[in-house]
Amino acid sequence: xxxxxxxxxxxxxxxxxxxxxxxxxxxxxxxxxxxxxxxxxxxxxxxxxxxxxxxxxxxxxxxxxxxxxxxxxxxxxxxxxxxxxxxxxxxxxxxxxxxxxxxxxxxxxxxxxxxxxxxxxxxxxxxxxxxxxxxxxxxxxxxxxxxxxxxxxxxxxxxxxxxxxxxxxxxxxxxxxxxxxxxxxxxxxxxxxxxxxxxxxxxxxxxxxxxxxxxxxxxxxxxxxxxxxxxxxxxxxxxxxxxxxxxxxxxxxxxxxxxxxxxxxxxxxxxxxxxxxxxxxxxxxxxxxxxxxxxxxxxxxxxxxxxxxxxxxxxxxxxxxxxxxxxxxxxxxxxxxxxxxxxxxxxxxxxxxxxxxxxxxxxxxxxxxxxxxxxxxxxxxxxxxxxxxxxxxxxxxxxxxxxxxxxxxxxxxxxxxxxxxxxxxxxxxx
Numbered sequence: 001x002x003x004x005x006x007x008x009x010x011x012x013x014x015x016x017x018x019x020x021x022x023x024x025x026x027x028x029x030x031x032x033x034x035x036x037x038x039x040x041x042x043x044x045x046x047x048x049x050x051x052x053x054x055x056x057x058x059x060x061x062x063x064x065x066x067x068x069x070x071x072x073x074x075x076x077x078x079x080x081x082x083x084x085x086x087x088x089x090x091x092x093x094x095x096x097x098x099x100x101x102x103x104x105x106x107x108x109x110x111x112x113x114x115x116x117x118x119x120x121x122x123x124x125x126x127x128x129x130x131x132x133x134x135x136x137x138x139x140x141x142x143x144x145x146x147x148x149x150x151x152x153x154x155x156x157x158x159x160x161x162x163x164x165x166x167x168x169x170x171x172x173x174x175x176x177x178x179x180x181x182x183x184x185x186x187x188x189x190x191x192x193x194x195x196x197x198x199x200x201x202x203x204x205x206x207x208x209x210x211x212x213x214x215x216x217x218x219x220x221x222x223x224x225x226x227x228x229x230x231x232x233x234x235x236x237x238x239x240x241x242x243x244x245x246x247x248x249x250x251x252x253x254x255x256x257x258x259x260x261x262x263x264x265x266x267x268x269x270x271x272x273x274x275x276x277x278x279x280x281x282x283x284x285x286x287x288x289x290x291x292x293x294x295x296x297x298x299x300x301x302x303x304x305x306x307x308x309x310x311x312x313x314x315x316x317x318x319x320x321x322x323x324x325x326x327x328x329x330x331x332x333x334x335x336x337x338x339x340x341x342x343x344x345x346x347x348x349x350x351x352x353x354x355x356x357x358x359x360x361x362x363x364x365x366x367x368x369x370x371x372x373x374x375x376x377x378x379x380x381x382x383x384x385x386x387x388x389x390x391x392x393x394x395x396x397x398x399x400x401x402x403x404x405x406x407x408x409x410x411x412x413x414x415x416x417x418x419x420x421x422x423x424x425x426x427x428x429x430x
Contacts, residue, residue, distance in 0.1 A: 230275075
């Protein structure tokens with residue numbers, strides 16, 4: 001594989017039909033041979049070990065720009081070959097890999113995923129699916145046009161408690177929904193100035209590869225790698241792009257939403273470096289069979305979130321869960337705490353819920369089973385790209401505080417020309 005024209009050709013891929021990966025030749029023992037890009041930190045190791053727990057998986061390749069993480073992963077999977085550059089991994093082992101798992105900072109999701117899909121590989125990619133709207137559209141189109149098996153890494157999508165909430169809402173338990181209020185007090189923002197100067201790059205880190213296609217920037221200890229990249233515009237998507245994806249997911253699925261028509265954010269003025277530490281984002285979506293015509297969505301994040309509102313008042317003056325969402329319906333409310341079961345509120349009182357019985361689903365194993373032709377993914381890029389696009393429109397609105405932005409869903413552009421400049425970025429050659 002060449003050192004790639006894939007970057008400049010991001011939005012114009014081949015239309016060659018590729019057979020579903022489940023019909024490809026596998027290893028002699030019939031297992032799916034996986035390659036893992038990004039194996040450090042909590043999610044990197046969690047994705048690696050969770051995928052590897054499937055009995056039909058053979059971990060074949062490991063890739064990380066940090067040798068400490070790579071060494072730890074290789075100790076756990078000594079038969080897998082290690083790499084620091086995913087492009088070299090694909091060059092060396094392209095024919096020996098059946099599926100790719102990507103758990104990197106947001107800015108590397110699309111470049112790595114698109115390269116893997118161009119090789120016809122099924123891809124499991126962590127949320128948010130992409131860093132830019134243009135990337136989400138490109139990844140969805142390529143996966144659909146070429147029949148690629150895909151799954152966005154959003155584990156709560158497959159959990160019983162969230163799937164039950166979907167069934168309850170769609171059954172009409174509180175009638176049509178006129179508003180969703182969702183919140184997280186996490187602070188993946190940074191209101192300070194851009195750092196000055198530089199620090200020595202650790203010998204264990206390939207900083208050029210960590211930056212990847214993003215603009216070149218001096219290394220600063222503790223600011224980017226390993227933990228705080230979500231706060232920075234060039235690499236992450238703030239709290240909305242992190243927890244927002246999880247907390248939006250169930251209402252988004254339950255209400256069968258598309259992409260919003262308008263979005264408006266209240267936050268501090270843009271600094272050009274970090275995401276705001278506090279946001280209040282107002283979305284207006286097209287109505288669906290499960291919503292009223294004037295449905296709206298309010299998101300709160302950062303320290304102190306959410307703001308007080310009558311829609312969020314709980315029986316007996318109980319305290320709201322730290323993170324979650326409230327469906328406000330015609331016949332009552334449904335509270336959905338993050339990682340907990342929904343609670344029905346009617347006339348200011350909790351009411352008993354007859355929870356539906358659902359089959360257990362393992363989000364990771366579902367992806368592997370799909371590669372084996374035994375299942376379908378519940379969060380393919382067809383779904384993940386739309387949810388991510390909705391999230392990213394709110395992230396873009398953070399750069400235009402208190403200005404309502406109008407989104408043209410069909411043509412993927414804002415009516416406000418200045419906002420269109422943030423839909424994509426120029427990739428750096430690295």
